[in-house]
Amino acid sequence: MSATWKADELIHTRSDNVNRFSRNFLKQAVCELRFPTLMELGEQRPPASFVKALRKDYPLLDMNNEFKLGIGSAHAGSSNIHILKSLKGNWSISLKESALTIETTNYTGFDNLRARILQAVEATKDFIDSAFFTRVGLRYINLLHSDHDDVTDWINPALIAPIASEKFTGINDFGGRFQLLAPDGGCLFQHGVQLNQVKPDDSPVVEYMIDIDTFRAAVPLSDTAAAIDIMHHQAFDLFDWAITERAREFLTSEVKHRKG
Numbered sequence: 001m002s003a004t005w006k007a008d009e010l011i012h013t014r015s016d017n018v019n020r021f022s023r024n025f026l027k028q029a030v031c032e033l034r035f036p037t038l039m040e041l042g043e044q045r046p047p048a049s050f051v052k053a054l055r056k057d058y059p060l061l062d063m064n065n066e067f068k069l070g071i072g073s074a075h076a077g078s079s080n081i082h083i084l085k086s087l088k089g090n091w092s093i094s095l096k097e098s099a100l101t102i103e104t105t106n107y108t109g110f111d112n113l114r115a116r117i118l119q120a121v122e123a124t125k126d127f128i129d130s131a132f133f134t135r136v137g138l139r140y141i142n143l144l145h146s147d148h149d150d151v152t153d154w155i156n157p158a159l160i161a162p163i164a165s166e167k168f169t170g171i172n173d174f175g176g177r178f179q180l181l182a183p184d185g186g187c188l189f190q191h192g193v194q195l196n197q198v199k200p201d202d203s204p205v206v207e208y209m210i211d212i213d214t215f216r217a218a219v220p221l222s223d224t225a226a227a228i229d230i231m232h233h234q235a236f237d238l239f240d241w242a243i244t245e246r247a248r249e250f251l252t253s254e255v256k257h258r259k260g
Contacts, residue, residue, distance in 0.1 A: 003223040005216050007185030008230050015240035018233055019110055021251035025142040025210075026107040031117045031228065034135040035128045037098040042079025046095060051084065053123035057116075058084035058093055093120050100124055110232050114225070121224055136224065137215040138231040142239065143194070144208040144247065151208050152193075154247035159191055175209075185216040189238060210242050 041047070044063070051061065062083040081096040090106035093116075102117050144154055152160050163174060175192020190211040195204040214231040240248075 003220075003226040003230075005182070005184045005227070005230070007180075007182035007187070007214075007216060008234065010180040010182055010185075010187055011234055011237050013237055013241045015237045017240055017248065018236045021248075023251045023253065024107060025144045025251075026140060027105065027143045028139075028141040029104050029107045029113055030137075030139045030141075031102045031113070032135070032137045032139075033100045033117075033121065033133045033224070034098055034137075035100070035130045035133055038128060039079075039097060041082075041095060042097040044080055046082035047124075047127050049127065050082075050095060050123050054084050054093060054120065057119075058086055058091065060085040060087065060089070091116065095124065100128075114228055114232075117228055118225060121221070125221055131221055133219045133221065133224065135215055135217050136219045136227050136231070137213060138228060138235060139211070139213040140235050140239070142210040142212075143196075144210065144243070145196075145205060146250075149246065151206055154244055154250075155191075155208055156242050156244060159242060163193075184218065185214070187215075187234060187238065188213040189242075191242065210239060212238050 046061075062085060064081040064083060065078050079097050081094055084093045084095075085091065088106075091104045092102075094101040094103070100120055102113075102120050104113065104116075107113065144151055146154065152163055157164050159176070160174075162168060163171060171193065172195070173193065175190070177188065177190040179189075180187045188211075190209070190213075192209055194207045194209050196207050212235045214235050216227045216231065219227045
């Protein structure tokens with residue numbers, strides 16, 4: 001029997017289109033896996049086994065300093081975040097005292113993302129000294145834009161009722177959020193209009209953000225893949241509900257150019 005969580009049932013709509021689209025609107029995809037804090041991971045040098053296991057796909061090593069402020073100035077401190085990057089910089093894996101994060105700005109499909117997440121988990125499982133992740137989160141940030149249509153024609157009317165009503169003009173900012181929670185996980189949905197001005201003299205491009213962040217709590221390492229799978233499906237169910245058939249037609253159309 002596959003692993004299940006109460007949070008799996010937070011969204012009742014189901015999509016038949018999961019993993020069927022040839023295009024995507026993804027600006028960023030992030031998976032964060034938290035574990036009980038290990039202070040030694042905040043030291044200057046990352047675990048050698050971690051770097052060695054991932055260096056083929058992530059040959060660039062960087063480091064950031066995270067400042068931590070406790071109660072009272074005497075409790076202030078800092079720790080290091082170790083960052084491994086792909087050669088083109090569009091994939092990265094970060095390791096700090098309490099979390100492992102996999103991030104990409106070049107999402108080409110869930111199978112690739114899933115494989116990279118499990119690869120990173122395999123590279124860390126021997127030294128995080130825990131049989132479970134305290135929290136596993138999967139986040140997809142989409143930016144919808146169209147060269148020909150009004151982008152709001154691609155969004156579920158239930159989300160943009162004030163705009164579609166034509167009761168208002170000069171809308172410069174519009175958005176909303178709702179959070180769904182269960183004892184063992186949840187989902188945060190954020191959406192809204194964004195104005196993107198590429199050059200100072202250009203007219204701003206109207207884009208629509210759909211930001212979906214799902215998570216599960218207390219996930220055994222052995223159930224990591226199952227948690228990622230169900231969260232991906234849940235996020236996609238919500239995404240597919242949030243768009244219209246016109247957007248789906250675009251997503252299923254032939255891809256003429258794909259980023260490298």
